Amino acid sequence: MSAPDVLVVGAGPTGLTLALQTHEHGATVRVVDRRSEAFRRSRAMIVHSRTLECLRPLGVTAALLERADRSPRAQLHLGSRVVDVSLGEAAMRSTPYPHLTMVRQADVEEVLEDALLRRGVEVEWGVGLDALDVVGERPRATLTSAGGHELATPRYVVGCDGPASSVRNAAGIAWDGGAYRQEIVLADLELEADLMPDVLHVVAGRTGLLFLFALGEGATWRLLGTRPARDGDQPFGQPGEAVPVADVQALIDDAGLEAQVREMPWSAQVRLQHRVAREFRHGPLFLAGDAAHTHSPAAAQGMNTGIIDAVNLGWKLAYADHAGPALLDSYDHERRPAARQALALTHTVFFAEASTHPLPQLLRGRMLPLLAPLLPVMLRQPRAMAAVITLLSQPWVRYPGSALSVTDGFLARGPRPGDRLPDRVVTCAGRQTRLHDLTASPGVHLLLARDAECAELDRLGPRVTGHRIDSWPGTGITAVRPDGHVGFRSARSAGALTAWLELVGAT
Ligand SMILES: Cc1cc2nc3c(=O)[nH]c(=O)nc-3n(C[C@H](O)[C@H](O)[C@H](O)COP(=O)(O)OP(=O)(O)OC[C@H]3O[C@@H](n4cnc5c(N)ncnc54)[C@H](O)[C@@H]3O)c2cc1C
Structure with a gap:
C-alpha cells in the first residue's frame, strides 16, 4: 500500500x-x-x-437525524413532584437544528x-x-x-x-489535569416502575443526578448515575467492570425513585478525569x-x-x-x-x-424540590430553554485571534472573521435560501454582495464555490471556511482575497 x-x-x-x-x-x-x-x-x-x-x-x-429523537421530552423528578420538559421546542435561532438531538x-x-x-x-x-x-x-x-x-x-x-x-x-x-473523585455507573436495564415510556427521566437526588435514557442497548432503559470513585486501575473514560445489581438498586433508592431493577443485561463503572494536552x-x-x-x-x-x-x-x-x-x-x-x-x-x-460538596447537595436535595412549582413556568419559556441548549452547543466558539481570520477594510455589521457563519435567510440567484444551505458542501464558499467585483471568480479552482447574494447590497466579500467559520471579510476590493485563499491553500 x-x-x-x-x-x-x-x-x-x-x-x-x-x-x-x-x-x-x-x-x-x-x-x-x-x-x-x-x-x-x-x-x-x-x-x-x-x-x-x-x-x-x-x-x-440526514442519516443521523433519521436515527435520532429530535423532539425529546424529559421528566424531572424533584422529590415527590414530577415536572414535564419538552426539549424539542427549544426555539434556538439562526440554526437549521433548533432542537436537542438524542x-x-x-x-x-x-x-x-x-x-x-x-x-x-x-x-x-x-x-x-x-x-x-x-x-x-x-x-x-x-x-x-x-x-x-x-x-x-x-x-x-x-x-x-x-x-x-x-x-x-x-x-x-x-497531559494536564487530574482525576475526579466521582465515577459514573452505566447500566442497560428493565425496571419495575411506574415511569412514562420514551421519555428521559432525570432524578435529583441528594448524592447526584440520576438519568434514565429511553435509549438502552438491548434493554428499555440506559441508566447513568454518579457515585464516589472506587479504587482501580481501569482506563479512564472507558466502560470498565460490571456493577452488581445491588449497587445499581442502591443508586436508584438513594435518588428517591420508586423503581426496582428487574433485569440488567449490561453495566459498567467508568472512571473520570479532566485533562487537556x-x-x-x-x-x-x-x-x-x-x-x-x-x-x-x-x-x-x-x-x-x-x-x-x-x-x-x-x-x-x-x-x-x-x-x-x-x-x-x-x-x-x-x-x-x-x-x-x-x-x-x-x-x-x-x-x-x-x-x-454541601452546596450542590443542598441545591439538589432541598432547593430544587422547593422550586418545583415554579419550574414548569420557567421551563416553558422557549427563550430560557434555548439559551441553555445553545450554551451547550458551543456556537460561542470563535477564532477572532487566529492567523486565518482576516479583515480587509472597515466592517459595519455582520459576522466577523473567526465567527461561526449564522444561518440567515438570503436571496441567491433569484430565490430565497439560507446561508447554511448554500454552504452545505465541502470546500471554501465565497459570498459576494450584490455589487462586489471579484476578478478571482473566473479563476477559482475546485476548492472554492462562489455565490452571489442578491439581498446583500454593497460590494462586500465574505469567505467561509470548510468548518463553517468566516475566514475573510472585505467591504470592497478583492485584492486581499487572493492572499487569504493562498494562506489557507484554497487556490
Ligand atoms: C458515560 C459517558 C457519557 C457520555 N455522554 C456524552 C454525550 O452525551 N455527548 C458527548 O458529546 N460526549 C459524551 N461522552 C464523551 C464521549 O463518549 C467521548 O468524548 C467520545 O467517545 C470521544 O471520542 P473519540 O473518538 O475522541 O475517542 P474514543 O471514543 O475513546 O475512541 C478512541 C478509539 O481509538 C482506539 N485506539 C486507542 N488506542 C489505539 C491504538 N494504539 N491503535 C489503534 N487504535 C487505538 C480505540 O479502540 C477507540 O476505538 C460521554 C462519556 C461517558 C463516559
Missing part, C-alpha cells in the same frame, strides 16, 4: 469524522483501530446543533463509518499503533495486527485514540478528541468537541500542501482554547450535578 497523506489512529467519532473531512477535501487517508469490531456500547447520547451544522457538508446529518454514540459511529465506506475508505479494525517516531519530518508508525507488524510512513498522523492516546505518549506531550500538534503529529481533551459526561461535550476538532483539522491537512505554515499552526491556536472552555463548562456542570 502506498503511503497515505494522513494516518488516523482510532475510529471513534473523532477519527471517523476526521477521516471523512480529510478525504472530502482531497487527501488520501487510512484509518486504523485496534478494536476487533466496530460495535461497542454507546457512551454519548446527545449531539448538539453546532455539531450537526459542522457535519452537514459531509452529507451525514442519538446513541454507536449510531453516530455507524453512520460515519458507512459514509466512509461509500467513498471507498474502509476502516481497518484489529490494527493497533504500537510505536511512533518522526524521522526528519516524516512520521514512522509501527502498526500491529493479527497479520504481524507493518511500518507506515504517512505525511501526518492524527491521534484520535482516546484518553490513553499512544500518539500523545509517543509525542511526549504533557499541552499541545495539540507536535510537528507532523496531531491530537484530536479525547486524546487531546477529556471531560466528565456532564453537559455532553466530549464527543461533540471531538467532532468539531476533526472538522477543524481535516480540511487543513488536505490543503496544507498549497498553504503557508499558518494553516496547520492554526489548529492548536484555535482548538486548544476552545477545548479549555468546554472543559470549564463540563467541570462546572459536573460540580452542580454530582459533587458531594
Whole structure:
C-alpha cells in the first residue's frame, strides 16, 4: 500500500469524522483501530446543533437525524413532584437544528463509518499503533495486527485514540489535569416502575443526578448515575467492570425513585478525569478528541468537541500542501482554547450535578424540590430553554485571534472573521435560501454582495464555490471556511482575497 497523506489512529467519532473531512477535501487517508469490531456500547447520547451544522457538508446529518429523537421530552423528578420538559421546542435561532438531538454514540459511529465506506475508505479494525517516531519530518508508525507488524510512513498522523492516546505518549506531550473523585455507573436495564415510556427521566437526588435514557442497548432503559470513585486501575473514560445489581438498586433508592431493577443485561463503572494536552500538534503529529481533551459526561461535550476538532483539522491537512505554515499552526491556536472552555463548562456542570460538596447537595436535595412549582413556568419559556441548549452547543466558539481570520477594510455589521457563519435567510440567484444551505458542501464558499467585483471568480479552482447574494447590497466579500467559520471579510476590493485563499491553500 502506498503511503497515505494522513494516518488516523482510532475510529471513534473523532477519527471517523476526521477521516471523512480529510478525504472530502482531497487527501488520501487510512484509518486504523485496534478494536476487533466496530460495535461497542454507546457512551454519548446527545449531539448538539453546532455539531450537526459542522457535519452537514459531509452529507451525514440526514442519516443521523433519521436515527435520532429530535423532539425529546424529559421528566424531572424533584422529590415527590414530577415536572414535564419538552426539549424539542427549544426555539434556538439562526440554526437549521433548533432542537436537542438524542442519538446513541454507536449510531453516530455507524453512520460515519458507512459514509466512509461509500467513498471507498474502509476502516481497518484489529490494527493497533504500537510505536511512533518522526524521522526528519516524516512520521514512522509501527502498526500491529493479527497479520504481524507493518511500518507506515504517512505525511501526518492524527491521534484520535482516546484518553490513553499512544500518539500523545509517543509525542511526549504533557497531559494536564487530574482525576475526579466521582465515577459514573452505566447500566442497560428493565425496571419495575411506574415511569412514562420514551421519555428521559432525570432524578435529583441528594448524592447526584440520576438519568434514565429511553435509549438502552438491548434493554428499555440506559441508566447513568454518579457515585464516589472506587479504587482501580481501569482506563479512564472507558466502560470498565460490571456493577452488581445491588449497587445499581442502591443508586436508584438513594435518588428517591420508586423503581426496582428487574433485569440488567449490561453495566459498567467508568472512571473520570479532566485533562487537556499541552499541545495539540507536535510537528507532523496531531491530537484530536479525547486524546487531546477529556471531560466528565456532564453537559455532553466530549464527543461533540471531538467532532468539531476533526472538522477543524481535516480540511487543513488536505490543503496544507498549497498553504503557508499558518494553516496547520492554526489548529492548536484555535482548538486548544476552545477545548479549555468546554472543559470549564463540563467541570462546572459536573460540580452542580454530582459533587458531594454541601452546596450542590443542598441545591439538589432541598432547593430544587422547593422550586418545583415554579419550574414548569420557567421551563416553558422557549427563550430560557434555548439559551441553555445553545450554551451547550458551543456556537460561542470563535477564532477572532487566529492567523486565518482576516479583515480587509472597515466592517459595519455582520459576522466577523473567526465567527461561526449564522444561518440567515438570503436571496441567491433569484430565490430565497439560507446561508447554511448554500454552504452545505465541502470546500471554501465565497459570498459576494450584490455589487462586489471579484476578478478571482473566473479563476477559482475546485476548492472554492462562489455565490452571489442578491439581498446583500454593497460590494462586500465574505469567505467561509470548510468548518463553517468566516475566514475573510472585505467591504470592497478583492485584492486581499487572493492572499487569504493562498494562506489557507484554497487556490
Ligand atoms: C458515560 C459517558 C457519557 C457520555 N455522554 C456524552 C454525550 O452525551 N455527548 C458527548 O458529546 N460526549 C459524551 N461522552 C464523551 C464521549 O463518549 C467521548 O468524548 C467520545 O467517545 C470521544 O471520542 P473519540 O473518538 O475522541 O475517542 P474514543 O471514543 O475513546 O475512541 C478512541 C478509539 O481509538 C482506539 N485506539 C486507542 N488506542 C489505539 C491504538 N494504539 N491503535 C489503534 N487504535 C487505538 C480505540 O479502540 C477507540 O476505538 C460521554 C462519556 C461517558 C463516559
